[in-house]
Amino acid sequence: MAEQYRLSITTRGRGSTEITGEIAALVASAAVDVGIAHIFVRHTSCSLAITENADPTVRRDLETLLQRWAPDGDPAYRHDLEGDDDMAAHARSLLTGVSLSVPFADGRLLLGTWQGIYLFEHRTQSHRREIVLTLLG
Incomplete structure (x- = not known):
């Protein structure tokens, strides 16, 4: 048995948005009792992650690491059609991933006690992002 949902999330620009509650609400209302929740974001400049949900400094530190690994405006980048954050956003998405599976x-x-599901926006401007949730059981 499977069920599928689409969620639309508007980000505030670069940073993380917790989406655990939205995903949990859909799982709670589903007809599927036991299975895997597959979460997929349909974009190449944002990503999904399961990380610490108790201390927000963890997510700020993760953003610091992403800035080091894929800095905006690196002169070696060729792809900059949408600005200095364009290629950096694609690289960050590749480094962190666009899908998750949660039983x-x-x-x-x-999820574990301190785990939350987050949408990480890698662009500096706000964007509307679409997430596909597939429940397989």
Whole structure:
């Protein structure tokens, strides 16, 4: 059995947005009792991650690391059609990933105590992002 949903999330620009609640609500309302929640973002300049949800400095530090690994405006980049953050955003998305799989049972995500699901926006401007959630059971 499978169910599929689409979520639209508007970001505030570069940074993380927790989406655990939205995903958990859909899992809770689903007819599938046990299975895998596959979460996929349909873009190449943002990504998904499961990370610490108790201390926001973790996400700020992750952003610091991403800035080091894929800095905006690097003169070696050739792809800059949409600005200095264009290629950096694509690289950050590649480094962090565009899909996640999370087990669920009895209408609940089986995340660890301090785990949350986040959409990471890698562009400096706000964007509307589409996420596809597929529940397989």
